[in-house]
Amino acid sequence: MSTATATRRTEGGVEAPPRRKLTPLRLLLHGFLIAVALTWLFPIAWAVLTSLRSYEYTAANGYVSFGGWTIDNYVTAWQTAEFGKHFLNSVYITVPAVLLTLFLSSCVAFVIARFSWKLNLVLLGVFTAANLLPQQALLIPLFRLFTEVPLPEFMSDSELLYDSYWGLILINVAFQCGFCVFVLSNYMKALPRDLYEAAMVDGASIWRQYWQVTMPLCRPALAALATLEVTWIYNEFFWATVLMRTGDKFPVTSSLNNLRGEFFTDNNLVSAGSVLVAIPTLVIFFMLQRHFVRGLTLGASKG
């Protein structure tokens, strides 16, 4: 930056950094940033705006108009799509799937990062490669497989892996593990080796090194991953639609379709439903936001 700011900073000591001079380049940068921010915000703002207007009004006056404000769309959406029930279904799938994904992938990552065996790189490669595979390509074999695997009745009333929450949890865990292993193993590799030596000296078993030494240190990474995984698994729509048969068991993303009529689709109502469905991901993000940012930057600089 300019010399002026540099000198002022040395004089000012601890006071807040001074305003930077406005140069044409800076103006351009800010103009660009504002434009990008608006482009990103526009669809969301538009959806929220649409969801707050009545269909009759927008049908008569078009969407580029002002008026017809109502919150009925939200009430109707909640009731007709039975969101209460379907949100709970999403919880049944998302919570165990995220916990299981994090647990299993941290185990793999721990082994890959902690021990140097010949197959480490291959193992990591296999887990990461699964990430690149288009999930849809596996649809037919998985569908056949799921209709063949029996479950006891107390686990699912379908008595099959097909049309059960277990099946969906399994699918999500399988597809999400690759990415988590990749991230966690890289993170764990950055942990100082001395810790393990110290732990060994104190007689800690492998399990202890994993559970009581590594895991607490990985909390930021785990929180960041948890945020992402919750969002991804919660938003997962494809498998729930294909591997579920009972409408009442659909997670909330798949049940959003309930708002579409056979012939007639009220776009305002669908907007309201979409906004409702998006809320939990926002809540999770803001709850774990602190960890999220820390997780991204922790280890970037060594103290």
Place this chain on the structure above:
Amino acid sequence: MSRPRSQAEYLARLVPPSVAGINRRSLLAGAAGTGALLGTGLLAGCGDDSGGSDSKDVSLGSNQSDPKPKDVVAKVTDGFKTSSGIQVAVNTVDHNTFQENINNYLQGKPDDVFTWFAGYRMRFFAQKGLASDISDVWGKLSGYSDAFKKASTADDGKQYFVPASYYPWAVFYRKSVWQQHGYQTPKTLDEFTALAGQMKRDGLTPIAFADKDGWPAMGTFDILNLRINGYQFHIDLMAGKEAWTSDKVKKVFDTWAGLLPLHQPDSLGRTWQEAAQSLQQKKSGMYLLGLFVGQQFSNEEQNDLDFFTFPEIDPAIGAKALDAPIDGYMMARKPKNEANARKLLEYLGGKAAADITVKNDPATLVANTGADVSGYTALQKKAAELVGSATEIAQFLDRDTRPDFASTVIIPALQQFIKDPKDIGGLTSSIESQKKSIFTD
């Protein structure tokens, strides 16, 4: 024992016995950890209503996800419970998902009875052995015209389908607009064109039109094809037996191209709701659509809505055939409770179920003629008469042909035609060559 050369090598040698042979303590700790993870949400979620498999229940997979029809299904199944004591577990999946998933659904573990459509789509699954023959149920049903029985019969001559409701496609208009301008119902294509020309001079859009979703234009193609070439040609063309490059098909497109300037322009960016609103707002003179067009009209305006069947084009063919998609029920390949499923189908096809439907949903027409239809509106009565007098009932283009052909070939082709109505030769030969790759067997 050599000294380790690197830190990694050193650490690697420190593998404790717990890795080689898992000891009791770590196994217990691991099991406890996994158990804690598994236990958090699973047990609460997965043990839901276990129905049991006694002979007092039957399951029904329903695509009736709109509020009104859903309510009707609930009332009808209640009626079945009262009359037979058999509990129906209704599994409602939204209409579009149900339709797109039907292949998976039927090959997985379908419900005993499920909602589906008459026509090619019914015959397709009957032929694949994914639905059961229910001719014996038909033996006990009464009140269906031959046209409905024909629509429920598969290629092997057996019935696989119980019709429940239907709706006709016709040309809709507002009575008040027509009275104001003194329009008369056209009886021939020439009268129709003259009327549309008059509407244009009166400042109206003659024919409302929309094809953003791809399927509404199929209705126009169907009715022109039925009027120009007749019902049997429609069925054969849809089954892939007739060539799209034939002069007969070209004549349909030619006629349509002549009518297109009378249609609402820029239709590819418009949904049918918006086109229907132009009719409702008295900006358009008429609209060829299904009876569901009424959903865009308020309750007070319903009485102002009227229709006529598309006029005759060829006197030798007449104007007696029309599109009237029939919705109904089928039985899965291996139902869990077959006896109950047959009983349910018999009830669904009977008068009692039809009466409940009429009473609770004023937007549908019931297939069973024995039903008490005194609750019909004037529009419904007229629609029922129209379909009752039809010599043949087509099911609509995308229900009369392979779904993949309708969605991947016909929709883009018709949209292409609307964009550029001049190149009919190129369009039809493109459809024909794609058809050959889809209808391979």
